[in-house]
Amino acid sequence: MTFEKTILCIGAGYVGGPTMAMIASQCPRCRVTVVDINPERIAAWNSDNLPIYEPGLDELVRATRGRNLFFSTDIEQGIRENEIIFVSVNTPTKSFGLGAGMAADLQYWEKTARQILEFSESSKIVIEKSTLPVKTALAMERILNCQENGIHFDVLSNPEFLAEGTAVRDLEHPDRILIGSRETDNGLKARQTLVDIYASWVPKERILTSNIWSSELSKLVSNAFLAQRISSINAISALCEKAEADVTEVSRAVGMDSRIGPKFLNASIGFGGSCFRKDILNLVYLCRNYGLDVVADYWESVVKINDYQQERFIRNMLGAMFNTLAGKRICLWGFAFKANTGDTRESPAIFIARRLLEEQAEIVVSDPKALGNARTDLTGVRGQIRYVEDPLQAAEGCHAIALLTEWDLYRNLDFPKIFDSMAKPAFIFDGRNILDHRRCFDIGFNVYPVGKPPLTHFLEER
Numbered sequence: 001m002t003f004e005k006t007i008l009c010i011g012a013g014y015v016g017g018p019t020m021a022m023i024a025s026q027c028p029r030c031r032v033t034v035v036d037i038n039p040e041r042i043a044a045w046n047s048d049n050l051p052i053y054e055p056g057l058d059e060l061v062r063a064t065r066g067r068n069l070f071f072s073t074d075i076e077q078g079i080r081e082n083e084i085i086f087v088s089v090n091t092p093t094k095s096f097g098l099g100a101g102m103a104a105d106l107q108y109w110e111k112t113a114r115q116i117l118e119f120s121e122s123s124k125i126v127i128e129k130s131t132l133p134v135k136t137a138l139a140m141e142r143i144l145n146c147q148e149n150g151i152h153f154d155v156l157s158n159p160e161f162l163a164e165g166t167a168v169r170d171l172e173h174p175d176r177i178l179i180g181s182r183e184t185d186n187g188l189k190a191r192q193t194l195v196d197i198y199a200s201w202v203p204k205e206r207i208l209t210s211n212i213w214s215s216e217l218s219k220l221v222s223n224a225f226l227a228q229r230i231s232s233i234n235a236i237s238a239l240c241e242k243a244e245a246d247v248t249e250v251s252r253a254v255g256m257d258s259r260i261g262p263k264f265l266n267a268s269i270g271f272g273g274s275c276f277r278k279d280i281l282n283l284v285y286l287c288r289n290y291g292l293d294v295v296a297d298y299w300e301s302v303v304k305i306n307d308y309q310q311e312r313f314i315r316n317m318l319g320a321m322f323n324t325l326a327g328k329r330i331c332l333w334g335f336a337f338k339a340n341t342g343d344t345r346e347s348p349a350i351f352i353a354r355r356l357l358e359e360q361a362e363i364v365v366s367d368p369k370a371l372g373n374a375r376t377d378l379t380g381v382r383g384q385i386r387y388v389e390d391p392l393q394a395a396e397g398c399h400a401i402a403l404l405t406e407w408d409l410y411r412n413l414d415f416p417k418i419f420d421s422m423a424k425p426a427f428i429f430d431g432r433n434i435l436d437h438r439r440c441f442d443i444g445f446n447v448y449p450v451g452k453p454p455l456t457h458f459l460e461e462r
C-alpha cells in the first residue's frame with residue numbers, strides 16, 4: 001500500500017505513543033512510525049503488554065499496529081524515510097549547572113536535532129511535541145538549517161494538551177489543537193500540512209494557528225493556569241480547616257460563577273504529574289531571565305503552596321495521631337499521581353511516603369496500576385515498606401489509611417470489615433475527599449478530610 005504521508009515520532013512515551021496511535025487510527029492513509037532509544041519500551045509497544053496504562057489505548061493500538069502504525073528502535077532509518085517528524089522526547093528539569101532545579105534540560109532535544117540533521121537525505125517538517133521553553137524552536141531551526149546542502153527544515157510547535165487517564169478521549173475530542181509556525185511562505189505551507197492531518201477528525205474551528213513563540217508559551221501558560229487553580233483551592237483548604245468551613249461547599253459555590261467555572265477546584269494533597277511543576281518552574285526561570293522577578297515570584301508561589309499542602313497533610317496526620325507515627329503502620333491507598341494511570345512521576349505519594357518513613361512509620365503501599373513504579377520510586381529509601389495490591393489486605397493491622405489517589409475502587413469497599421481488621425483507634429486521612437466521611441465515622445473511624453472539619457470519636461475535638 002502506498003501512503004500519502006509518512007510520519008515519524010521520536011520518543012515513545014506517554015505523549016508520543018498515544019498521540020501517534022490516534023493519528024494512525026484517524027488517518028489510515030498516513031504511515032506512522034514511532035521510535036525510541038529504549039529497546040524495552042519499543043518491545044513493550046510491540047507486545048500485548050503496553051508500557052503505559054491508559055483507558056482505551058490497548059484497543060487503539062491493536063486496531064492500527066502493523067497496519068499503519070509501527071514501533072521501532074531504528075531511529076536512523078526512521079529519520080531517513082519519513083517526511084514529517086514529531087519530536088516527543090523527555091525534557092526533564094535541569095539537575096546541574098545554571099538553572100538547576102528550574103530550567104528545562106534540553107540535552108535530549110538537542111541530540112535529537114543533531115540526529116535529524118545527520119541522517120536526513122531530504123527536506124522535512126520537524127514538529128515540537130514536547131513542552132519546551134519559549135524559543136526552543138529557534139534553536140532547533142538554527143541547528144537544523146546550519147548546512148548549505150539544499151535540504152530545508154521547517155520547525156513547527158504543536159504542544160500536546162492531553163491529560164493522563166483520559167488521553168484517548170482527549171486526543172479524539174480535543175478542546176483545541178494548536179499549531180505554531182514561522183509566518184514565511186515555507187512556514188505557512190508546513191503549518192497547512194499539519195492542519196490537514198488533524199482536520200481528518202478535529203473540527204476546523206478547534207484547530208488554532210499562531211506564531212511559533214505564542215504556541216510554545218501557550219502550553220506553559222495553560223499548565224500554569226491549571227496548577228494555579230489547584231493551589232488556589234488548596235490554599236483555601238488550609239483556611240477552611242482553621243475556620244471550620246467546608247472546602248467542597250466553598251468550591252461548589254465559587255465554581256458556579258460561570259466566569260470561574262467548576263472544574264479543577266478539588267482540594268487535594270497537591271498536584272503531581274510530569275508537567276505542572278516542571279512547566280511552572282520553567283515559566284519562573286524564563287521570567288527571571290527577562291528580569292521579571294515579581295512575575296516570577298507570583299508563579300513560583302503556585303509551587304510553594306503545592307509543597308506546603310503535602311507537608312500540611314503529614315503534619316495533620318502527626319497531630320491527629322498523638323504526635324508520633326514511629327512504629328505505626330500506615331496504609332497508602334493509591335500511589336499514582338491521579339486515578340486511571342499507572343504514572344507516578346512527581347506524585348505527592350512519593351513525598352508523603354518518604355516523610356512517613358522519616359517519622360519512622362511502617363508503610364503499606366497499595367495501588368491497582370502503579371505498584372511497579374512505586375517500587376522504583378522508593379528504591380533505596382530506608383524504612384519498612386510493603387507492597388500489597390488488594391486495598392483490604394493492605395489495610396489489615398494498620399493504624400491509619402491515607403487515601404492518596406482518587407481511584408473509584410476506594411469509594412465502595414467493605415468499610416466495616418476494614419475497620420474490624422485495623423488497629424484502634426483507626427484513622428482515615430482522605431487526601432482526595434472521595435469517601436463518604438459520615439459513613440466511615442459512623443462505622444468507627446476517625447476521619448480527616450482535606451479542608452473540612454475532622455469527624456472524630458475523641459471527646460475534646462467534638
Ligand code: UDX
Pocket residue numbers: 160161162163164165223226230263264265266267268269270271272273274275276337338339
Ligand atoms: C496536565 C494537563 O491537564 C494537560 O493538559 C497537560 O497536557 C499535561 O498536564 P496531567 O498531568 O495528565 O495533565 O493531569 P491533570 O488531570 O491535569 O492533573 C494533574 C494533577 O492535579 C493530578 O495530581 C491531579 O490529581 C491534581 N488535581 C487535579 C487536583 O489536585 N485537583 C483538581 O481539581 C484537579
Ligand code: ADP
Pocket residue numbers: 010011012013014015016035036037038041075088089090091108111112130274
Ligand atoms: P512524555 O510524558 O513527555 O511523553 P516520557 O518520558 O514518557 O515523556 O517519554 C519520552 C521518551 O523519549 C522516552 O521513552 C525516552 O526513552 C525517549 N527518548 C529520550 N531521548 C531520546 C532520543 N534521543 N531518541 C529517541 N528517544 C528518546
